[in-house]
Amino acid sequence: MADKNTLSGRIKRHASVAGAMSGVAAQAAGKKFLGIEINHAKHAVELRHALGGLKGPLMKIAQILSTIPDAVPPEYTKELAMLQADAPAMGWLFVKRRMMGELGADWQSKFKSFEQSATAAASLGQVHKAVTLKNVAVACKLQYPDMNSAVEADLKQLAIIFSIFEMVDKAVSTKDIQKEIADRLREELDYVREAKHIALYSEMLAGIDTVHVPHVLPELSTSRLLTMSWLEGERMGAVAETRDLAARNDIAMNMFHAWYAPFYNYGIIHGDPHLGNYSVRKDNSINLLDFGCIRIFRPGMVGGVIELYHALVENDHERAVEAYKEWGFTKPSKALIETLNLWARFIYAPLLEDRKRLIEETNTGLYGREVAAKVHEELRKLGGGVSVPREFVFMDRAAIGLGSVFLRLKAEINWYEMFHDLIKDFEVKRVTKNQEKLLHKHGLTA
Secondary structure (H helix, E strand, O other): OOOOHHHHHHHHHHHHHHHHHHHHHHHHHHHHHHHOOOHHHHHHHHHHHHHHOOOOOHHHHHHHHHHHOOOOOOOHHHHHHHOOOOOOOOOOOHHHHHHHHHHHOOOOHEEEEEEOOEEEEEEEEEOOOOOOOOOOEEEEEEEEEOHHHHHHHHHHHHHHHHHHHHHHHHOOOOHHHHHHHHHHHHHHHOOHHHHHHHHHHHHHHOOOEEEOOEEOHHHOOOOOOOEEEEEOEEEEEHHHHHHOOHHHHHHHHHHHHHHHHHHHHHEEEEOOOOHHEEOOOHHHEEEEEOOOOOOEEOHHHHHHHHHHHHHHHOOHHHHHHHHHHHHHOOOOOHHHHHHHHHHHHHHHHHOOOOOEEEEOOOOOOOOOHHHHHHHHHHHHOOOEEEEEOHHHHHHHHHHHHHHHHHHOOOOEEEEHHHHHHOOOOOHHHHHHHHHHHHHHOOOOOO
């Protein structure tokens, strides 16, 4: 039975968030109503400190915002990117109570062993390694208590955070971004849905032996506890430092296929390339570990992604207009197209050259940060209020997140060749058929 979204839980969460946010909100209001200029960089640091002690859903929201180039002013993007997802793990007594609530008073008798210390702790839950009675090593993902209340309270505060940004900088209208983040965050609390996502990915990646997906043990799972087969592997940070270039290239190619084969064949993408959501095996193959944030796109939007690529190759303005419309930008002006193309040319750059290259060759170490700042400045010049389509949010997050991984790996790959191999048979009708059949089979809707 899922945690309830309770009034008392929301009030408690509201109080902790509101107290932390009051100072930065007051400064923004001073700018709006009294004309008092504020130091954006200093204000951004204060906002990061206000959010940094709260953990939970709001921390995840802040991290998402840091990867959307036009959502917030660049000073804020820089600070929000510093927030870490790690949260203090629940203690053993607390874990025992939670497990009893999910599997009953005799829950420990259902395992041969269950490690008391969490192997990982994040913003919404933590993972414990265990062994079943059949001697199978498993990962038990246990959700923190009162997360439904915390999420609903934090989503209310998200509107306040966006209003603060828009007091300071009106370059972008954030209404659709708020809706998209809200929907995805609510989905992440539903472990029954995540189990379906795992089955989905097992099928989509069945023909790719360099990517591994766990299987779910339904008899040891609930809406707040997800028990999966344990996949052994090393953290990306470690392999990026210790393996040679050939190995790092293999890892990068495996990551590329893990994310984009489902996208171009089924219109589905993993929206959270966080370093804790995958690991690397000794043979350089990839383990996907977390399936809470999965985005299902309209197949036509996937076609728009490919159309925009061809528009950039051919420098075809009209084709770019149609592509952006397919993405969800309504009536894009010539000036807006030119501004959006600054970002598009950056994202597509590795795919435009038929040669081996680094994902980014400026070696700044900050993937996309400078380009995002320039895009935001140009949007500001256009008068602001540009509405970013919902489907852009997690598509962009995946691209930036993966780009950062490839940058860390220092991989030198022919990205053009891999991309063209994936899209060579692309047809919107085929993707539509693939997606409908797959979602129906696994009881999911777009």
